Amino acid sequence: MSKDRAAQIADKALFIVHGDSEVLKSRAVKAIVEQRLPEADREFGLVELHVREVDLEKITGSFASGSLFATQQVVMLRDLDDMAKTQQQSLVPALESIGPGITVIMTSSPAPRGRATDPNLSVPLVKLVKASGLVIDCNTPAYLDWKDELTPWVRVEVERHNKRFGDGALQLLIDTVGASCDRLANELEKLAIYVDKSPEITQDDVRVAASPAQDQDIFGLTDAIGSRDAAAALAALPALLPAHAKSGEGIRVLAMISRHLRLLWQTRHLLKHDVGLLSAKNCPEQIREQLPQQQNIFDAIRGKKPIARKFAQQAKTFTDGQLARAIVEVFNADMALKGQSEQKMDDRMLLETLVITLCRL
Secondary structure (H helix, E strand, O other): OOHHHHHHHOOOOEEEEEOOOHHHHHHHHHHHHHHHOOHHHHHHHEEEEEHHHOOHHHHHHHHHOOEOOEOOEEEEEEOHHHOOHHHHHHHHHHHHOOOOOEEEEEEEOOOOOOOOOOOOOOHHHHHHHHHHOEEEEOOOOOHHHOOOOHHHHHHHHHHOOOOEEOOOHHHHHHHHHOOOHHHHHHHHHHHHHHHOOOOEEOHHHHHHHOOOOHHHHHHHHHHHHHOOOHHHHHHHHHHHOOOOOOOOOHHHHHHHHHHHHHHHHHHHHHHHOOOOOOOHHHOOHHHHOOOOOOOOHHHHHOOOHHHHHHHHHHHOOOOHHHHHHHHHHHHHHHHHHOOOOOOOOOHHHHHHHHHHHHHOO
């Protein structure tokens, strides 16, 4: 455990560990447990509860009951966001009165929409932990800020394996794997085994051993369609949908194409009304009310200028009429994929045909 982490948790009894990275959450929890409980005491001093499997009474009871065989006790509440927020709020009085020697760790996934600054938990509960404990953010650093945020993390991670990156290898790894701490940690472990005794991971090593993220492939496909680049879109499709894929497997790819076209339509609507894409706060209420709650362009952009610029550029490659026809084509493809059309093609051929149609409208 680092000295900084030990100093952070030394005098705290309440913790919320939240974010999209299971690797980072697992390490944060491990650091707290190691600081609180010697290994010999963990059999009796560590209580782990999965919120889906226990009721509120059992949870609050665990705060009050110590162990006869360990001087300290750590109570782990996993996936607390699976509990209704009204019930989470009911935990506050019990947490306010926990006795000495008891530490409570609560884990949570991120909020459904985008990357949340605060945990996706009851506001009174979060306020209590912020005031008397510690909230630990385990979100993956933003990909668009990778030079400032993600790159230092990856450099530290590769040092855990006593390795270093050769010229250009770090950027190539992020571009290949995507901006996920969990995927990056797993791929670095694999690369460390692959290079064996060599102290350096090179670009060639990354090209051979690192596995591309499917998310990168799907966004490559949708961006190619948005740019009306049929060749690039067709080149991206095989990684997402192999030839002779099983019937129905194309539906998930089609859903992302549909989402992208709807976001482009919203972008055109906003630009026609001279509304900026970076913040919903600056959007007139009557226009904001016309946008859908799900698959909303402001949620997709998240205030990031490069993403806003990309959508603005792609939206200009379509007219309103072309986007309307594109969405009709997607609907027809959806019916065909679900067997509700006279069109008889396998999923791959159907999507290849759709991609060409969308790029040639």
